[in-house]
Amino acid sequence: MVTPAPSLPRDFAQLSLTEAAELLAARKLPPVEQWHPERTGDSAMEIRTDGSWYHEGGRINRPAMVRLFSTILRREPDGSHVLVTPAEKLVIAVEDMPFRAVEMKSEGAGKDRKLVFRLDTDDLVMAGPDHPLSFGTDPDNPDPRLHVRGAPGNGLEARVDRALYYEIADLALAEGDDPPAIWSNGARFALVTA
Numbered sequence: 784m785v786t787p788a789p790s791l792p793r794d795f796a797q798l799s800l801t802e803a804a805e806l807l808a809a810r811k812l813p814p815v816e817q818w819h820p821e822r823t824g825d826s827a828m829e830i831r832t833d834g835s836w837y838h839e840g841g842r843i844n845r846p847a848m849v850r851l852f853s854t855i856l857r858r859e860p861d862g863s864h865v866l867v868t869p870a871e872k873l874v875i876a877v878e879d880m881p882f883r884a885v886e887m888k889s890e891g892a893g894k895d896r897k898l899v900f901r902l903d904t905d906d907l908v909m910a911g912p913d914h915p916l917s918f919g920t921d922p923d924n925p926d927p928r929l930h931v932r933g934a935p936g937n938g939l940e941a942r943v944d945r946a947l948y949y950e951i952a953d954l955a956l957a958e959g960d961d962p963p964a965i966w967s968n969g970a971r972f973a974l975v976t977a
Contacts, residue, residue: 812932815857815867826866826873828852834883834903834942846905853904856881858939882941884908884929887950893958898951898967900929902941911968916943916951922975927951 827839836843836852843849855866856875864877886901898910908931910916915935919926927943943951955963955974963974 812854813868815855816933818867818869818872820867820869820871822871824871824873826875828866828873829876830864830878830881832879834885850904850906853881853906856939858933858937860937862937864939880928880940880942882906882931882939884941884943884947887947889950889954894966894969894971896954896966898965900941900943900947902931906931908941909968910970910972912970915970916965916967916972917976918948918972918974920976925974 828843829837831837836849843852852866855868857865857867858881859865864875864881866873866875883903884900885903888899888901890897890899898916900908900910902908908914908929910929914930917926917928917930925948927945927948929941929943931939931941933939951965952963952974955965958965964971965974966972
């Protein structure tokens with residue numbers, strides 16, 4: 784049986800990038816992409832825009848429960864979200880995105896920069912080729928998001944909190960690229976795409 788990685792051992796701000804990378808490498812998620820059970824239904828659950836999880840209208844207040852459910856979350860080809868196990872697949876409503884990037888650590892500069900994000904589920908994600916950042920096409924109304932897992936273009940994403948977006952924008956502007964862009968783990972992400 785695959786078990787999710789434990790919660791962060793200490794405050795995210797105090798983790799070194801090396802420690803964060805070790806936690807990322809240790810993370811084992813259930814193989815939800817391989818599960819296609821015949822039994823389907825509705826979970827009576829929803830993830831609201833602020834990242835809070837609800838079941839039958841009541842907020843789920845146990846972080847460990849939210850973390851557990853987040854490990855069996857999958858996005859379907861039609862854009863819907865499901866909680867899936869080998870035995871059943873249950874639809875879950877998602878108002879915006881299933882995750883929120885709530886903290887960020889930056890190390891290095893330019894092409895050597897690495898950005899690690901802590902999600903509201905305490906998962907860590909390093910932006911890079913497998914986990915791209917995107918900011919939308921409208922410079923006056925940015926749409927910051929981070930690919931978390933699943934198939935590119937149809938996977939699970941995290942909404943990057945506005946404060947983190949401003950921090951990313953400041954880093955990108957300080958680097959002087961025209962148009963502004965941020966590097967992470969060898970990949971370049973333009974702040975505005977045409």
